[in-house]
Amino acid sequence: MKFQKICVLGLGYIGLPTASTFATHGIQVVGVDVNQRVLETLKNGGIHIHEPGLRTLVEAALKSEKLTVSNQPEAADAFLIAVPTPFYEDKTGEYNEEPYKLADMRAVTSAAEAIVPYLKEGNLVVLESTSPPRTTVDLLKPILERSGLKAGTDFYLSYSPERVLPGQILRELIENARVIGGVTPESAQVGAELYETFVEGEIIQTDATTAEMVKLMENTSRDINIAVANEFARLSDRFGVDVWEAIKLANLHPRINILTPGVGVGGHCISVDPWFFVEGAPDLTPLIYTARKVNDEQPHFVMALVQKALGALKGKKIAVLGLAYKPDVDDLRESPAVEVVKLLSDAGAEIRAFEPFKPQGSSGITMSETLEDAVKDSDAILVLVRHKQFKDIKPSEIEKMTLTRLIIDTVNTWDFNAWNQAGFQVYRLGANKL
Numbered sequence: 001m002k003f004q005k006i007c008v009l010g011l012g013y014i015g016l017p018t019a020s021t022f023a024t025h026g027i028q029v030v031g032v033d034v035n036q037r038v039l040e041t042l043k044n045g046g047i048h049i050h051e052p053g054l055r056t057l058v059e060a061a062l063k064s065e066k067l068t069v070s071n072q073p074e075a076a077d078a079f080l081i082a083v084p085t086p087f088y089e090d091k092t093g094e095y096n097e098e099p100y101k102l103a104d105m106r107a108v109t110s111a112a113e114a115i116v117p118y119l120k121e122g123n124l125v126v127l128e129s130t131s132p133p134r135t136t137v138d139l140l141k142p143i144l145e146r147s148g149l150k151a152g153t154d155f156y157l158s159y160s161p162e163r164v165l166p167g168q169i170l171r172e173l174i175e176n177a178r179v180i181g182g183v184t185p186e187s188a189q190v191g192a193e194l195y196e197t198f199v200e201g202e203i204i205q206t207d208a209t210t211a212e213m214v215k216l217m218e219n220t221s222r223d224i225n226i227a228v229a230n231e232f233a234r235l236s237d238r239f240g241v242d243v244w245e246a247i248k249l250a251n252l253h254p255r256i257n258i259l260t261p262g263v264g265v266g267g268h269c270i271s272v273d274p275w276f277f278v279e280g281a282p283d284l285t286p287l288i289y290t291a292r293k294v295n296d297e298q299p300h301f302v303m304a305l306v307q308k309a310l311g312a313l314k315g316k317k318i319a320v321l322g323l324a325y326k327p328d329v330d331d332l333r334e335s336p337a338v339e340v341v342k343l344l345s346d347a348g349a350e351i352r353a354f355e356p357f358k359p360q361g362s363s364g365i366t367m368s369e370t371l372e373d374a375v376k377d378s379d380a381i382l383v384l385v386r387h388k389q390f391k392d393i394k395p396s397e398i399e400k401m402t403l404t405r406l407i408i409d410t411v412n413t414w415d416f417n418a419w420n421q422a423g424f425q426v427y428r429l430g431a432n433k434l
Contacts, residue, residue: 001077001122001124001190001193001194002077003027003077003078003124003193003194003197004027004028004077005027005028005029005030005074005075005076005077005078006022006027006028006029006030006076006077006078006079006080006194007029007030007032007073007074007076007078007079007080007115007118008022008029008030008031008032008079008080008082009032009033009073009079009080009081009082009083009111009114009115010032010033010081010082010083010084010107010111010129011031011032011033011035011038011039011042011069012033012049012082012083012084013049013051013166013169013268013331014082014128014162014164014169015031015033015080015082015083015128016031016042016047016049016054016058017051017054017057017169017170017173018080018082018128018162018173019031019061019067019080020054020057020058020060020061020067021057021170021173021174021198022197022198023061023064023066023067024057024060024061024064024066025197025198026066026197027066027197028066029061029066029067029068030068030069030070030073030074030076031067031068031069031070032069032070032071032072032073032114033069033071034071034110036071039069039070039071042058042062042069043069045059045062049330050329050330050357050358051166051167051169051170051329052167052168052170053170054169054170057170072114073114073115073118074118075118075120076118076123077122077123077124078123078124078125078126078194079115079118079119079123079124079125079126080126080128081108081111081112081115081125081126081127081128081129081140082128082129082162083107083108083110083111083129084107084129084268085103085104085105085107085108085129085130085131085272086103086104086268086272087102087103087104087272087275088102088103088104102275102279103131103132103275103276103279105131105132105135105139107129108127108129108131108135108139108140109139109143112125112139112140112143112144113143115144116143116144116146116147117147119144119147119149119155120149120155121149121154121155122154122155122156123155123156124155124156124157124158124187124190124191124194125140125144125155125156125157125158126157126158126159126160126191126194127140127158127159127160128159128160128161128162130161130162130215130216130219130268130269130272130273130276131159131212131276132212132216132276132277132279132280133209133212133213133216133276133277133280134209134212134280135159135212136157136158136159136181136183136208136209136212137183137208137209140157141157141183144157151183151187152182152183152184152186152187156182156184156186156187156190156191157182157183157187157208158180158181158182158183158187158188158190158191158208158211159180159181159182159208159209159211159212160178160179160180160181160191160195160211161179161211161212161214161215162215163176163177163178163179163215163218164176166267166326166329166331167328167329173198173199174198174199174200174201175200175201176199176201177201177202177203177204178192178195178199178201178202178203178204179204179206179211179214179215180192180195180203180204180205180206180211181205181206181207181208181209181210181211181212182205182207182208183207183208185205187208188205188206188207189205191205192205215273216273216274216276216277219269219270219273219274220273220274220277220288220291222259222270223265223270223271223273223274223288223291223292223295224287224288224291225258225259226259226261226262226265226270226291226295227290227291227292227294227295228258228291229247229258229259229260229261230261230262230264230294230295230298230301231294232246232247232258232261232430233261233301233429233430234301234430236430236431237305237430237431237432241431242428242430242431243261243429243430243431244260244412244428244430244431247260260411260412261298261429261430262298262336262410262411262429263298263299263302263336263337263340263384263410263411263429264295264296264298264299264302264336264339264340265295265296265298265325265334265336266325266326266332266333266334266335266336266337266338267325267326267331267333267334267335268331268333268334271295271296271325271334271336272334274288274289274291274292275292278292295336298336299336299339299340299343300343301429302340302384302410302429303340303343303344303347305408305410305427305429305432306318306344306349306380306382306408307347308427308432309380309406309408309427310349310379310380310406313344313347313348313349314347314348314349315348315349315350316348316349316350316379316380317349317350317352317377317378317379317380318344318349318350318351318352318378318379318380318381318382319352319353319354319368319374319375319378319380319381319382319402319404320337320340320341320344320351320352320353320354320374320382320384321353321354321371321374321381321382321383321384321385321387321390322337322353322354322355322383322384322385322386322387322390323335323337323338323341323353323355323358323361323362323365323384323385324337324355324357324358324385324387325337326385327385327386327387327388328357328387328388329357330355330357330358332355332358332361332362335362336384337384337385338362338365340382340384341353341362341365341384342364345364345365350366351365351366352366352367352368352373352374352378353365353366353367353368353374354367354368354370354371354373354374354375355367355385356387356389357387371393371401372401375398375401375402375404376401376402377402378402378404379404379406380404380406380407380408381398381402381404381406381407381408382408382410383407383408383409383410383411383413383414384410384411385411386411386412386413390413391413391414393414395418395419395422395423395424396422398424399422399423405423405424405425406424406425406427407419407424407425407426407427408426408427408428409426409427409428409429410428410429411429412428412429414426416428416431
């Protein structure tokens, strides 16, 4: 099928790179977003997302006039839905008499409803947003069929999950294997033809629900593996073991690959996607649920480490390095580092945070524009994110900025022995008997 024009609904971390990539490969693209600030930023030549190479790509797409942005869809050959699918914060629902989280599909619903007036015979609709199993057939399909057209017969309907790593999105969009799940084999085939525009990796066709499962299984597996690493850190503190050394030695085994512990799990994928399984089948997911609980509780374990280092927290000045959910990105969504800061603040600590990739930080957190401003007059330096910029800091640099010699390193950022020899007292996650 020949695609001359496509409409991408949602210009976030996935939608904007995807729209721009299609545009720079010669397809006319209308990028749609309901956030007026996002649209104005793009129209004025800026971008609202930090991602290596993205600014250059977006500028090229806009300059070529192959990419335009709007607050509503237009008639097109294909429609891609790449809107957020968070969960309800109030953890509505019950799992073994405990609360669990429910998927918030309102943005997907709104996007589908916006497409209906423009949908015509022969069009393709692709859902890219991470969604609970059967979303494509049980939620999206009935909405789109309000047009009077039948999915799989009059128009094509597919699901294709994004499977990219922040910081490498532009490369992985092109190079990674792509899964296309259709409500019919023909829908999967047409979806594959669309992504052949720029995807160099293998394109695998399947049914829509299997494609939904694939994405959730990938992130759920990682969440479980991180949970066991975090429990190993807790056990190491209990038994007086250095978890970082223990993991390094265990991973010498050819069939073992233990991940590293940290302050929890964040971002819009790994910390969210497992809940979609729990919601859909709570009776079948005790392991997934428990792993989620372990990782959600990890900020409290970090809090205990800070209390061990500082004692009573009321009035203590803590310099926090890093708020992003993972190293070298500006994404604070569901960040466990932000949760740690909130816990510390609630306990009476005075926080000054430095996040080089997002200087404005998060609501309610006092931010510093520079590392020096964050650490001056502090009682302790708490490292929550292993940004490369932080890894390169030497003890001599910190000595010039502050009198404090107390370091709490939750992500094994700095060489423990080197900082100790320089006169710093270093507390590390998973290496201090609590």
